Amino acid sequence: xNEVENLKRFIDHTNLRNNISKEELRIFCKEAAxxxxxxxxxxxxxxxxxxxxxxxTNVKVCSVVDFPYGSSPExxxxxxxxxxxxxxxxxxxMVMNVPAFVNKDYELVQREIRNSVVICHxxxxxxxxxxxxxxxIPEEIALATQLVCQAGxxxxxxxxxxxxxxxxxxxxxxxKENLSGETKIKASGGIKTLNEILSYIQxxxxxxxxxRSVEIFKxxxx
Numbered sequence: 001x002n003e004v005e006n007l008k009r010f011i012d013h014t015n016l017r018n019n020i021s022k023e024e025l026r027i028f029c030k031e032a033a034x035x036x037x038x039x040x041x042x043x044x045x046x047x048x049x050x051x052x053x054x055x056x057t058n059v060k061v062c063s064v065v066d067f068p069y070g071s072s073p074e075x076x077x078x079x080x081x082x083x084x085x086x087x088x089x090x091x092x093x094m095v096m097n098v099p100a101f102v103n104k105d106y107e108l109v110q111r112e113i114r115n116s117v118v119i120c121h122x123x124x125x126x127x128x129x130x131x132x133x134x135x136x137i138p139e140e141i142a143l144a145t146q147l148v149c150q151a152g153x154x155x156x157x158x159x160x161x162x163x164x165x166x167x168x169x170x171x172x173x174x175x176k177e178n179l180s181g182e183t184k185i186k187a188s189g190g191i192k193t194l195n196e197i198l199s200y201i202q203x204x205x206x207x208x209x210x211x212r213s214v215e216i217f218k219x220x221x222x
Contacts, residue, residue, distance in 0.1 A: 005036060008217065010201060012062055012209040013037040020046060029053035031214050039091060041209060047087050060090035068160035070095030070132070074112045081116045091126040093157055096144065098132055106147060113151035128155035128186050133171040134164025141171060145178040152181065155207060159189030166190025172203045194219065
């Protein structure tokens with residue numbers, strides 16, 4: 001596998017709009033298959049159709065829980081996780097309970113993540129926890145990373161890219177310093193260039209979320 005193809009396998013090809021038409025979804029999934037991206041990441045409504053469109057490809061299907069605010073009650077979030085698992089998604093990106101975290105209810109934050117991890121892992125589904133770094137000071141990014149790792153999540157994900165700034169290199173530095181266990185890093189939010197992708201991978205990021213995937217890689221090959 002050459003360098004270009006290897007880079008594509010880091011990409012969660014993302015479209016989290018809630019007004020995607022059937023034709024847009026078809027094109028979106030075809031892009032992921034044609035370029036060989038790791039997954040598509042989309043709203044739960046589109047999951048069933050995405051599975052049909054991606055049948056016979058190596059592209060995985062990822063969806064989101066409580067996106068973008070992370071403020072739903074715990075039982076609601078767990079029910080959403082259960083529902084997606086039953087739909088046989090490959091991965092889930094769930095927003096951490098940001099209101100609970102900023103109000104120092106760390107027990108709730110970690111319990112919610114841990115229970116979601118149990119549900120996902122019992123069905124061989126990976127789960128990424130979005131900590132929304134743009135809303136946190138460095139010490140909070142460090143603590144959130146520790147809580148996510150202790151709860152056994154597969155990835156710490158930086159940002160939704162919706163309600164605050166996207167990822168910056170300092171976020172990755174802090175997360176990496178506080179990472180433990182088998183937890184990896186997903187960088188997301190505002191990633192628009194190949195140089196950014198390369199830089200974050202060199203910093204130790206294992207997955208990249210971007211809605212500009214096609215633009216980035218068309219620029220690379222044209």
